[in-house]
Amino acid sequence: MRTDLLTRLAAHAQQREQDGLRRRLQTVTNANGMWVERGRRRLLSFCSNDYLGLAQHPDLVDALKRAADSDGVGSGSAHLICGHRSAHAALEEALAEWTGRERALLFSTGYMANLGTLQALLQRDDVCVQDKLNHACLIDGAQLAGAELKRYPHADVAGAARQLTARPDAAALLATDGVFSMDGDIAPLRELAALCLREAATLMVDDAHGLGVLGPQGEGSVIDAGLSQGDVPVLMATLGKALGCSGAFVAGSAALIDGLVQSARTYIYTTAMPPALAAATLAAVRLARTENWRREKLHALISRFRAGAAQLGLPLMPSPTAIQPLLLGDARAALAAAEALEGEGFLVTAIRPPTVPQGKARLRITLSAAHEEGDVDRLLDALSRAPLGPHV
Numbered sequence: 001m002r003t004d005l006l007t008r009l010a011a012h013a014q015q016r017e018q019d020g021l022r023r024r025l026q027t028v029t030n031a032n033g034m035w036v037e038r039g040r041r042r043l044l045s046f047c048s049n050d051y052l053g054l055a056q057h058p059d060l061v062d063a064l065k066r067a068a069d070s071d072g073v074g075s076g077s078a079h080l081i082c083g084h085r086s087a088h089a090a091l092e093e094a095l096a097e098w099t100g101r102e103r104a105l106l107f108s109t110g111y112m113a114n115l116g117t118l119q120a121l122l123q124r125d126d127v128c129v130q131d132k133l134n135h136a137c138l139i140d141g142a143q144l145a146g147a148e149l150k151r152y153p154h155a156d157v158a159g160a161a162r163q164l165t166a167r168p169d170a171a172a173l174l175a176t177d178g179v180f181s182m183d184g185d186i187a188p189l190r191e192l193a194a195l196c197l198r199e200a201a202t203l204m205v206d207d208a209h210g211l212g213v214l215g216p217q218g219e220g221s222v223i224d225a226g227l228s229q230g231d232v233p234v235l236m237a238t239l240g241k242a243l244g245c246s247g248a249f250v251a252g253s254a255a256l257i258d259g260l261v262q263s264a265r266t267y268i269y270t271t272a273m274p275p276a277l278a279a280a281t282l283a284a285v286r287l288a289r290t291e292n293w294r295r296e297k298l299h300a301l302i303s304r305f306r307a308g309a310a311q312l313g314l315p316l317m318p319s320p321t322a323i324q325p326l327l328l329g330d331a332r333a334a335l336a337a338a339e340a341l342e343g344e345g346f347l348v349t350a351i352r353p354p355t356v357p358q359g360k361a362r363l364r365i366t367l368s369a370a371h372e373e374g375d376v377d378r379l380l381d382a383l384s385r386a387p388l389g390p391h392v
């Protein structure tokens with residue numbers, strides 16, 4: 001008899017419940033900086049990716065309103081039909097200049113940017129070598145493209161080299177997160193670039209969590225590592241994290257961008273992002289580049305959190321970025337810790353498998369320039385009382 005798909009899906013959800021892995025959607029009814037309201041509770045959030053505190057900045061809100069007044073809301077069509085407006089063009093130019101690249105191309109989300117880029121670059125006989133902890137959309141992109149996906153142990157350059165040398169004649173893409181989304185550490189980009197040069201492979205960096213946070217003017221992990229477009233020909237980053245908006249872009253040579261315009265299906269067959277959003281993002285880029293105090297404050301808060309957490313003996317991970325996970329191991333322990341923190345007025349999400357490997361559940365604490373020193377101190381105080389269980 002044929003399997004009923006909805007019954008199977010429900011059984012899967014039930015299993016997740018039993019394993020302590022059920023995902024629950026919660027509605028935020030109000031947001032004010034890092035303060036959010038959920039139901040009747042007012043919580044201080046330590047789980048947003050708004051690292052520079054730009055999401056509610058008046059310049060962004062004004063730019064969005066002004067553009068909406070003149071251009072309306074929807075772009076009306078895909079970029080290649082008639083959806084590409086001057087706000088998109090201006091944002092692409094600013095992103096290319098900021099990241100030191102010839103051109104940039106907007107996508108509606110980071111997920112779509114990675115799917116489209118990998119699908120456009122890779123073919124069936126190619127090999128795509130990826131860090132084990134890469135974001136899901138890089139993994140999905142290689143699978144969608146039909147290329148052979150070879151993963152290497154986290155940040156293990158020798159492991160990556162073994163995967164590349166095993167397929168010496170295949171066209172090869174090595175793709176890595178610049179800053180790992182659930183761990184916060186930075187990929188060994190210089191070593192990976194040298195490896196790609198040696199092996200004639202193309203290097204792609206997803207800098208969703210590095211843009212705005214790393215580099216002298218927030219240019220991201222690639223420029224921070226002293227690497228250029230020649231070393232990392234394919235750079236992708238999102239607009240929904242440090243820039244406080246939504247969407248993503250790929251930046252690189254004019255030839256790369258033209259190739260994506262011709263072939264990336266998630267670029268071609270979808271409605272262009274609202275032009276008002278592009279206008280707001282342009283305002284965000286200006287602030288992220290010029291207001292160095294935001295980065296300085298963020299990095300000071302990171303140091304303060306790490307010093308305090310180390311003093312308390314909390315299970316810190318080796319992360320120099322805004323993502324400061326506490327590794328608890330067991331999924332239920334992570335949930336219990338998140339609930340205890342919520343009871344003390346803090347919103348910190350428990351991240352469980354399959355988002356992270358089995359036995360590596362954690363509290364993913366993120367810091368923002370919108371936090372104050374006192375906020376970090378109060379969080380540390382709550383953590384000192386939270387049931388964090390036996391650390392792995």
Ligand SMILES: Cc1ncc(COP(=O)(O)O)c(C=O)c1O
Nearest residue numbers: 109110111135181206208238247
């Ligand atoms: C490393 C990384 N790449 C890509 C994405 C996807 O970006 P978006 O949320 O814009 O789809 C995310 C998270 O959302 C991410 O953490």
